[in-house]
Amino acid sequence: MNPDFEQERRQRLFQKAVRKNRDETARVLETLRNREDYRPELDYFLNLAADTSATAAEKRSGRPALRLLCLQAPLELIHAAGFQPFKVFSGSLSTSTLATQDFPALICPLLRAVLGEMILNENDAPGLPWVLPTTCDWVVKFPEMLALTGHPSKPEFHWLELPHLKNRRDSRERWLGEIWRLKEFLEQISKRPIKRGALLESIEIYGHAAEILQRLKIARENGRLSSVWFMLILNAFFLDAVEKWTTRAEILLSALTAGRITGGRVFLAGSPIVFPNFKLPFLFEEAGLSIVADDLCSSERLFPGKTFITDTSVFGLISTLAGRYHQGCLCPVFADNDRRINNILGRRTNASFHGIIFHVLKGCHPYDLESFSLENGLKAHGLKFIRLETDYAPEDGQNLLTRLEAYHATLTDK
Amino acid sequence: MKRTLSFLTMPGMQTIRTGFQHFSFLILMYGGRFGIHLGSAVPCFACPYVPGCGGYCYLMGLQGYIGFGLRVLSWHAVWTALGWLAVFVILVAVFGKAWCGWVCPFGLIQDWLTALRKKLGVRERIISPSIRNCLTWLRYGLLVYLALVPPLVTAGILSDDFYLPFCNICPGKALLPLFAGETKYLALNLENTVTLAFSLVLLLITGIMLVGMFFKERFFCFFCPLLALIHLLKPLTALGLIKTPSSCVGCGTCSRACPMDIEKLEEDTSDIQGGECLNCLRCLEACPSSAALNLRFFRLKPVSSSGGRP
């Protein structure tokens, strides 16, 4: 084949993806802005979502962005080292098409989108290493996949070996070791030690953010904040300094007026939903369903609740953080994850929902598998259950909607 | 019906507890000076060696009645002993381990040392599970020791200087009287070899405990025979901790918050109150899940974990 022709073809493909990505984001933002429940206090979050690059996050937060996949690295530690923790965005359908050529047909749409994002924004804040916990197989193979795309930045990866057992003492000790290593690593790249005071301050800051998250959850439960906005706000969490995010969310919370949930109250479980791929949240609304709570690592589980400190030494803080981020994590990659169902059942006390929607991203095997055991357990508690397996492509919208509507009809039956 | 006292689960329960501990400290350490005396069966370290104290630790009574009662063998002595035992059992049955976490003056001293350590940013040391296991045996061993030695004194096998075998080595006896200006229990008692040996052991133990209590929160409680005795009465106790296992996500926040590092809290059952529990309710305050951990009082659940909800 003519190399020039191939070069040109790639160039055009790239341009097309850039254009489509811009349109995709703009379209979703436009839809959000035109909603009936839009209010000016949401502009801040909409503006954050308009640019989800690491460069933008760096500029807004004034800190170098440290890229993360997954959420087991304690954010407080990264923050105390002077970095902006930045979970890489992975919700764009158009960018994910850039990363299809070199991979298996069935690949986690999320990581495909991350790869696409990397290809699309080649010059987006290169430099700092990434922090990757060894969660699922896709994440473990991510550096390999990135290398296959021929990406020029060739970032370094700092691995956190995540013990897939939470309830065993030796696993916990190993994880604690990993967090100490992470601390050393962060000190190395920032060229300054992480002080006790800084760590305490970061814990305080994230503790405040956790309180706000709690209030956002309550606002969603009683219908003051719709789930689409809730998800947008949490998706925007890593795009600015945590203090600013917290302040803006607080302003929004105090501006929210009384609301009421009209449709069927449901709990959303399963694979994450990342901006701009809000296909499902919009479909839920169309089918008259209100998500009143969720256990997605992209929204309610974005960061763990308040850290309860009893030992304020560096050792004590690191141990507490390590435990909180490991034992407290409900990701399905854990072998002893049987108490995840309790999180759903426990949320029923406050959110009082009648059913569960379980979202499986095609190719996300840990969630896929766990959906079956959860289905049995939840049905035994009288909850309606529907499992939706989908990816970022819009063509199954009609099929999903049909199912959601019928599911909605079943919710009201005993 | 909801009986949750929500104000108690707001961050601040520990402040209330600290306040209550100080109040109890004043009563039990100085109450006698104002005519307050709670009797001889207080289920915590209300040390009788403190001049003008407001109540007596039941351990002293227990040792005393066993030894003294056997010596006198009068109906009166038996009735008195049984009477104080009944008072003790009732006090424990109603308030359980709250005596340890909310009332014990020696517990408060330990908490002061912990506060100091926190202020200095010194890390807490952790007692390994195998050592904790040994300490459980030691606690019960001390209980056996303080119950078995007095009869030996009565039988004439041991000298009268063994009369209160636990008090003789109790760091509470060395430290608590200091707050009433009494320093003599820190001095060596040169009366005879037994008293000298006891006072040397007491000094040694007190020294070790002071270091231990600085580096490990509630270090002494791991050794406390009174804690063991209260735990023995657990089946009768109205006040305690109870878990709703179906609300627990297993995040381990409870056991990390626990001053005694009780891992039993994380178990998938409703009875999660470990032998070392002090009923301080810190686990309950720390728990991020609504109503996963509850304070039990008879059949009520007056306080439950709020999951950080106002």
Place this chain on the structure above:
Amino acid sequence: MTLKAGLDLGSTAIKAVLADDEQILWRGKSPTRPGQEAVGQSLIDSALVEIGAPENAIGGIAVTGYGKKLFSRPDGRVDEISANAAGLFRLSGGRARTIVNIGGQDLKVLFLNDQGRVADFRMNDKCAAGTGRFFELAARILDTPLEEFGVLSRLAEKDLGLNSTCVVFAESEIVSLLAAGTPKEEIIKALHTSIARRVAALLGRNSRGPVWLDGGPARNTGLLEAIEDELLTEVLVLEHPQYTVAYGALLALD
């Protein structure tokens, strides 16, 4: 006389049912094409002419199916799964508990409670394997009208078994079977078996009592037998299996 009309705006055909309070008076269908509202309306109009009812006899129109949002002002709008349950439950005299619906581009399994409401359901995702679309494709390749499938499959001597129910892969498989001189009858039987397997997989272990089959392809007796063979339970079909959903929509007008 007030009549009620139910319209099922499906992906391949638009089905209409007219009924009064007691019985179904008219059934009719038309292939789906743009302007679904007009198609539906004209079906109703021709129904009125045929049964000799005045134009204002229609008391209400309920719509369901993929195109239900395209109908501007219906008196009722029901999702097709609830409509299917309601229609078949009524028509089966309250006996149906497990329903398999083979639609134009989807395959559904419904479980009903004793009141005839949907207790649970499953539906194929994106893939059109084992749906009406699949039959249409096979009919085109085999150059055989769908109506003959049932009879022809009975003539098959052996059961080949297709490797794929995928619309795309099955096409090449059928073509190569034809090229190898395999009789049409055997290919059709194989098609039925492969779809029956898919139905069985979707149904899982949950069926209760006999399975009621509806949707267009339910008229295919060969398919019915194949499903019976696969599930080892009785499979029942009503006289007009294609109209249960439209009828169910109409019932929602009560």
